Amino acid sequence: MMLRQFYERVILSFPKTILLLMLVCIAALGYQARYLEIDASAETLLLEDDKDLAFTRKVNERYGSSDFLVLTYSPHADLLADATLDSLRKLSAELLELERVESVMSILNVPLLESPPKPIQELIKNVPTLESPGIDKALAKLEFLNSPIYRDNLVSPDFKTTALLINLFDDP
Numbered sequence: 309m310m311l312r313q314f315y316e317r318v319i320l321s322f323p324k325t326i327l328l329l330m331l332v333c334i335a336a337l338g339y340q341a342r343y344l345e346i347d348a349s350a351e352t353l354l355l356e357d358d359k360d361l362a363f364t365r366k367v368n369e370r371y372g373s374s375d376f377l378v379l380t381y382s383p384h385a386d387l388l389a390d391a392t393l394d395s396l397r398k399l400s401a402e403l404l405e406l407e408r409v410e411s412v413m414s415i416l417n418v419p420l421l422e423s424p425p426k427p428i429q430e431l432i433k434n435v436p437t438l439e440s441p442g443i444d445k446a447l448a449k450l451e452f453l454n455s456p457i458y459r460d461n462l463v464s465p466d467f468k469t470t471a472l473l474i475n476l477f478d479d480p
Contacts, residue, residue: 374410377474379403387415387467388445393438396470403474413473415452415462422455423447 319326355361367373381399383392393416400412419435424447426436434440438448452463463470 372478374478375476377476379472379474380469381472382469387463387470388438388449396472400472403472408476409474410477411475413475415448415470418458418462420448420451422451 381396383389383395385392396414396416400414400416403409403412416439417437419431420437420440420443421431421435423436423444436443438445449467452458453465453467459465461471
């Protein structure tokens with residue numbers, strides 16, 4: 309009952325004054341809102357005693373951390389067709405022209421260790437890639453599909469899609 313009486317005596321009796329007072333309060337709060345800072349970084353969202361966070365920091369301290377992007381490419385032609393490989397070369401070159409891009413890894417430049425199989429001494433001297441002369445594309449396809457490193461990472465199981473790993477320079 310007391311709240312109702314206050315409402316009737318003060319708010320309904322002086323509506324313009326109350327409205328003006330509310331507008332002044334809202335304006336003052338809005339003006340001060342520019343000083344409001346919210347830190348939603350990973351540091352504030354994770355617990356300091358989080359074991360996974362500690363492990364990640366330890367690994368990053370030892371090995372560094374770099375940002376990367378993965379771009380998938382699904383051509384209309386066969387993945388190892390000359391036109392597709394030319395498109396991949398062009399795309400890689402265009403990506404390398406971007407200032408943040410450090411390197412681009414694709415089926416064009418990953419090491420092929422079994423296409424054809426060679427003794428380790430030869431591989432140490434010259435690691436073949438799809439761009440190397442004399443590479444058998446049929447053997448390369450088999451390696452891409454059967455290698456645990458490349459299968460489901462670099463090429464899709466149906467060999468219709470490939471990935472490009474775009475390594476970025478670290479932020480200064």
